[in-house]
Amino acid sequence: MSEKSASNNKAEFKRQSSPFREIISADHPIYKPAKGRYWLYVALPCPWAQRTLITRALKGLAPIIGCSVAHWHLDDKGWRFLEEGDGKTNERHWFDIAGGISSVNLNTSTPVANIPNNAHRLLVDGTDEPHYGYKRLSDFYFKTKPDYKGRFTVPVLCDLETCTIVNNESSDIIRIMNSAAFDEFVGEEYRQVRLVPRSLEAQITEFNSWVYDKINNGVYKAGFAECAEVYEREVTSLFQYLDKLENLLDKKYTDLEAKYGKNNKDKILDRYFAIGDTLTEADVRLYPTIVRFDVVYHQHFKCNLATIRDDYSRIHTWLKNIYWRHEAFQRTTDFTHIKLGYTRSQPRVNPIGITPLGPKPDIRPL
Numbered sequence: 137m138s139e140k141s142a143s144n145n146k147a148e149f150k151r152q153s154s155p156f157r158e159i160i161s162a163d164h165p166i167y168k169p170a171k172g173r174y175w176l177y178v179a180l181p182c183p184w185a186q187r188t189l190i191t192r193a194l195k196g197l198a199p200i201i202g203c204s205v206a207h208w209h210l211d212d213k214g215w216r217f218l219e220e221g222d223g224k225t226n227e228r229h230w231f232d233i234a235g236g237i238s239s240v241n242l243n244t245s246t247p248v249a250n251i252p253n254n255a256h257r258l259l260v261d262g263t264d265e266p267h268y269g270y271k272r273l274s275d276f277y278f279k280t281k282p283d284y285k286g287r288f289t290v291p292v293l294c295d296l297e298t299c300t301i302v303n304n305e306s307s308d309i310i311r312i313m314n315s316a317a318f319d320e321f322v323g324e325e326y327r328q329v330r331l332v333p334r335s336l337e338a339q340i341t342e343f344n345s346w347v348y349d350k351i352n353n354g355v356y357k358a359g360f361a362e363c364a365e366v367y368e369r370e371v372t373s374l375f376q377y378l379d380k381l382e383n384l385l386d387k388k389y390t391d392l393e394a395k396y397g398k399n400n401k402d403k404i405l406d407r408y409f410a411i412g413d414t415l416t417e418a419d420v421r422l423y424p425t426i427v428r429f430d431v432v433y434h435q436h437f438k439c440n441l442a443t444i445r446d447d448y449s450r451i452h453t454w455l456k457n458i459y460w461r462h463e464a465f466q467r468t469t470d471f472t473h474i475k476l477g478y479t480r481s482q483p484r485v486n487p488i489g490i491t492p493l494g495p496k497p498d499i500r501p502l
């Protein structure tokens with residue numbers, strides 16, 4: 137999310153690669169599957185972190201892999217946790233049981249302005265780090281690698297036994313969660329959830345590759361461009377790929393209408409996903425960008441050739457369907473953290489740090 141993640145001398149945004157890439161498996165020399173051994177550190181503005189929260193919820197891993205939420209405000213020392221001891225209440229349990237992080241009550245609390253950057257509203261702005269009392273995410277990075285020189289990004293999956301970072305790349309973390317590693321700790325209903333079914337693997341991989349480069353990362357390439365020429369090129373490309381996505385979903389929706397009848401909305405919506413007719417990793421990786429689009433990327437990253445709600449009707453229906461009918465998505469979406477996080481943490485993009493009140497509502501009803 138940081139505007140300083142990296143850029144090259146052509147004023148283009150380049151995302152740094154993630155240095156910690158271990159997996160958890162019975163064959164791994166150190167990181168064996170276990171209940172309560174691993175902990176996920178996230179920040180709710182971050183779309184990459186949200187992928188991991190969604191997958192954790194869908195796979196029933198909330199009781200197996202705990203989670204801490206950094207304060208939504210990213211400063212020049214990186215993400216920070218709320219003060220030690222603050223979060224040691226029963227409410228933390230409620231946070232985890234929610235299958236992600238819930239702040240359903242917050243989504244209706246407006247306006248979001250007038251909150252100081254360093255406000256500490258317990259279990260509203262984030263949680264503490266309950267194991268080591270770390271104040272900063274950077275503490276984990278230095279503990280794992282004392283000479284670490286990169287950025288301190290979320291999400292981070294940590295091993296509490298060795299106090300090291302197992303992995304800090306969201307696409308790996310969701311594959312770890314989606315593997316059979318934790319099957320023995322979850323019920324059959326979760327074991328059956330396969331976000332990358334073998335029969336759809338090639339299609340999902342192809343979809344993910346352009347969605348990642350042109351849409352997930354595309355909004356950042358437009359928003360963090362350091363000159364007009366780069367911005368214009370990137371924003372144009374982004375909307376070309378949103379058009380491609382709209383066409384793909386249009387075909388999907390029309391085929392479902394032909395099969396089940398135009399009026400059979402429930403049957404259609406039950407099957408209306410990006411690839412195949414069940415929820416897959418393709419939806420998990422697409423959603424965090426689309427749900428942030430109208431509320432932040434449109435104005436903050438100047439991705440304003442169109443909105444999802446008024447100009448991309450099939451993407452909009454897909455988004456509303458996922459948000460309103462799938463708890464793992466809705467309960468890991470915190471519009472307040474999202475809006476505040478982007479608009480208050482990127483002074484080059486928004487120097488005064490005023491958080492726009494609109495659009496209203498954050499997401500329309502289905």
Ligand SMILES: N[C@@H](CCC(=O)N[C@@H](CS)C(=O)NCC(=O)O)C(=O)O
Nearest residue numbers: 137138182184287289290304305306
């Ligand atoms: N490749 C990483 C990217 C994660 C990432 O860029 N996270 C941003 C938040 S959206 C971050 O933590 N930035 C902190 C910083 O750059 O200081 C992943 O997908 O896990």
